[in-house]
Amino acid sequence: MMADIQSDIWINIDSPQSESCHLLGYLTNEAALREQLNVSGDSLNVLLDAAFKLWDKQVNQHLLGDYVIVYKTNQKLLITSSARASYTLYYQMDRGLVLSSDLTRMSKVVSEPQFMRNMVLGPLADNQTPFEGVSRLQGGETRLWQISGNVELTHQALLSNEQQSALAQQVRLPEAMPLIAPALADTKLTDLFNRLPQLAHQLGQPISDAGLAHFDQLLSATDAQMILLDSQWLNARNRIGEQRFEQSHHWCKSVFKRRLSKSTAQLKATQKTLATAYKASSANQSQSFNQWLDFNYVLPAWCQLLQDIARLHGKVLVNPFLQPAKALNLVMQVKAQPPQGYFSLEQASINNVLDAMQRLFYMGEKNTNTLFKLDPVTTRSVLKQHQNKPRQVEQLCIKLLTFDYLSRFGPLTLSQSHF
Amino acid sequence: MNTLMIPARDGTELACHQYEAQPDRPAQTRLLFFHGGSFNSRRYANLAKACAKQGFEMVLCDWRGHGESQGTAGTCDYIGQLEDDVADIISYFESNQPMSLVLGGHSLGSAICLRYIKKYGQQKLTGCYFIAPGISSNLESVRYDGPGSKASFRLRFWRKKPSFNPAPEAALKHLPKMNNRKFLMAIMLPFLRHTKIMNFPGSAKMAKLEGRVTDYSFNLIASVSITDYAQVFRQIKLPIVLICGEADEMLNPLFLPTVYQWHLGPTLDKQLHMLPKLNHMSVINGASRILPQWLIDRWGQAPVQEQEQEQEQEQEQVAQEQVA
Structure with missing residues (x-):
């Protein structure tokens, strides 16, 4: 052995x-x-x-x-x-039992990408992945x-x-070097913007936040093998599970076409199951439903994503938030997190995710324009909300851009039948 | 250097200057090169010599109406005629002197090559190279904002352009000037599409001496503009190299890195060289260093001199072994 x-x-x-x-x-x-x-x-x-x-x-x-x-x-x-x-x-049974720690590599043995399910369910996807038949x-x-x-x-x-x-x-964490992000002004935004497609391709799924590319950028620049996860990298975790889909996305609902809105039924069903589980758990005395979801699903899923990025660099991410006390503390402070985004509308158009998202109407793949309403009038109304919701608007733009990239060069080229 | 006059489909003869590799070592790969706007092939002789020295045949092609090619200077018969000319030149070499073909150009010459790939595909090519590609018909690709950029931005994105970055005096000396009124008139009235609407800078006297064409018609401008560059780059499946100067007056220095990451496939054999301090024209000197090496890495053999040295070393080794 x-x-x-x-x-x-x-x-x-x-x-x-x-x-x-x-x-x-x-x-x-x-x-x-x-x-x-x-x-x-x-x-x-x-x-x-x-x-x-x-x-x-x-x-x-x-x-x-x-x-x-x-x-x-x-x-x-x-x-x-x-x-x-x-x-x-990741594992799949449909074409013989195959196990892999690399989703992109695993995706080569299957033929049915289901990015939309992943986009809608986000961290609530449990054992599901963006590929039909591949489980986590x-x-x-x-x-x-x-x-x-x-x-x-x-x-x-x-x-x-x-x-x-x-x-x-009971886990005693090994020694590791903290990875602290420098001030936003010192961050190379062009590098960040241009890292997004490659990272999405390596992870085998659309990127949901520029913070992931920032994390990737700093990892590539550090020599340390053991990296200690800092709470700042968790601020941007997708909070899709915190609220009902309609409430959290009403500001950008106009971008989703009817075909995509239909798949939110899956999210509702998942939330119903989770609500029952929450009521049955002992945590409902001390945590709200959203905090319970964050603690048990959103936070671990985000940590997995960061660990995956560290793995791409051959590094080990020591995660102190697997310890419940630290994770709970983080979950309870969720409202104090700053909403600041990386990109601004004043930035050069070529490497600005907000302008690049609007360009998808002219330059995007057919699939992207089939699922999302990206005409200039609609996208302008979404960008207008950038002042109040900078991080959310930015996250939407990045998801659309990396989805478009993956549908073009991703693990598999998407066809209409995949939606 | 050998000049061929290749007939296009309409009978116009196009001048192609053939720089052959060493006579004793026939080249295996041919490079077709299309010059930038206003100029002709003469300007690029050093680039051709650098490639020929490394064992590659380079053919510098004069656009119709430019250099030694026939045709009316500063215009063409219809939009898209220049990529048809590229197709005719490729067909000529395919029939008469077949060899694997690498296509590329400088500035607007690159735009013609991209338009060729869009229209005719890439089946006949084995690679492509673009030096400071002239993709200036998009707002995001240009370094400086022109007078109409605010209105264009509003039309395209339905919101106010947040910033305006006009070209400084030094850059204006190198940038062509467009007559927007004549341009709009030519869009509406097809019979005006042969009248000059764009003017390249420089004195008329010098331009005449250099054999430059300084006035372009609507038809010619439309034949070298490529608004859907993203789609064309995305469809490229060939080895590709992009070379540009960081001080280019036309291209935004962030443009090609973005094309490289977002529009060229992640597993494609691709290279990007952003050369510090070089501008739109001086980048040709930089390309003379980079392009031959890129070719050698993919299709090349060691240069003759190196090969001779290696042979001599081998012979010496054999002789020493015999003595031993």
Whole structure:
């Protein structure tokens, strides 16, 4: 059995592979585990092997840290992730079982992108991805497939929110260098603007905020391997789950064509399920529904996105907000966050996301103009709100621009049938 | 240098100046080059020599009505005639001297090549190169705002242009002047489309000496303008290099980096060179250094001198081994 700590995982069950164990991320109770399992030496593979033999499907309740593990023997394949993990793994069954930490690479084995679902659901998408048939391993989730003979899913379990909070609280974070953004005036906006398409392509999904490109820009400039996530990178997280779709998007509703508005039914259904779960949870005494959503869905999804960007640079993002106390503190302060955006209407037209969004009417792909109403009159009325909602308007522009880019050069070219 | 007179589909003879590679080493790749507006091929001889020296054949083509080509100076018969000329030149070489072909040009010559790609596709090409491409018919691509830019912005985006950045005196000396009134008249009245509506700067005496054409008609301007540049760049599937000076008087220095990132595919074999201190014309000197290397990296062989040196070294090694 071979164990690897790596920055990338790709396993196709159809290809002949020996028994293996892959760890993406890090463990924080390794010494205690060695003692508990009576494993000597430094070998991680021996430790993980012993842990899987003892705890099997419950292994993520004993290994503390921020990780995703793939454990494969000749008979079975088990994937598991830590409580509130910021690492994630994508899997699909339609064309043989394939696992990957890279969504863009995974998208090459499927044919049906569903960017619209991802755009509407945002962080509430749970295990869904922008590609039909490709699922995401959630934090605290375990899946087990029988792979000898016919490949068959034999077990799946997700730790409850309470269980995950209790486990994450015990994680002792490794040392890492904080990544603080410089003042906005010192940020190279042209570089930021031009990073957006490449980043969207690498992540395999539209970008939702310029802050992600800023994070990417700073990561590429730092030599440190272990980066400590600062709360400023979480300010821009998409708050689509905080309010009902109509309320949060009424200011830009004119941009969405009827075909897109229809897909909000999916969002309503998801919200209904979540509201029931909220009522049943013990958190409803101390947190509002929006805070509960932010804590359990929005914040972890955003941290996963940042971890994905760090992975693209071969770096490890140490996430202090997997610890419930810190995450709760952040969630409660959500209203104090500044709404400042990166781009302004006064900026040069060529690298200004606001002007570039208006140009989509003339230069955008056919699909973009099929789904969104981008005539100058409509987009002007949206841009008028930039003064009051600078970050929201900017987020919409960036999403439209990167959606247009992906529909052109993305993992797959979209056709009308994909909507 | 050898000048060929290639007949276009209407019988007009187009002058193509062929700079062949070393006589003992026939080139495998041919570059077609289209000069910038107002000029002719003479101005680009150094670029052609630099490429020929590295083992590539370069053909400098004079637009119709320019240089040694036939045709009426400063106009063309219909909008789109220049890309048809490119197609005719390509067909000529395809039939008479077949060789893999790399297409490109400087300034408005690049715009003609982009229009050719849009109309005829890229099947006959193996690569393309654009030096300070003259994409000046869009508001976002130009460095300085012209007199009509506020109105154009309002028409295009339905809001007030937030800033106005006029060209300084130094830049105005190099920028062509458009007669907007005549331009609008020519749009409405087709019989005015051969009258001159744009004037390039410079003294008439010097222009005559250099063989430049200083007045352009509506038809000619429309034949070298490309408003849907984004769509054309997006459809390019060939190896491509973009070269521009950071001090270019015409192009916004942020324009080509944006084209590179947003409009050229993420997996395309592409290069962008923004050369400091060079302007719209002096960038040709910079291109003489960059373009040959870009060609060698893709289709080239070591230059003759280097190859001879390598052969000599090999012979010496063999001799030493024999002695040993």
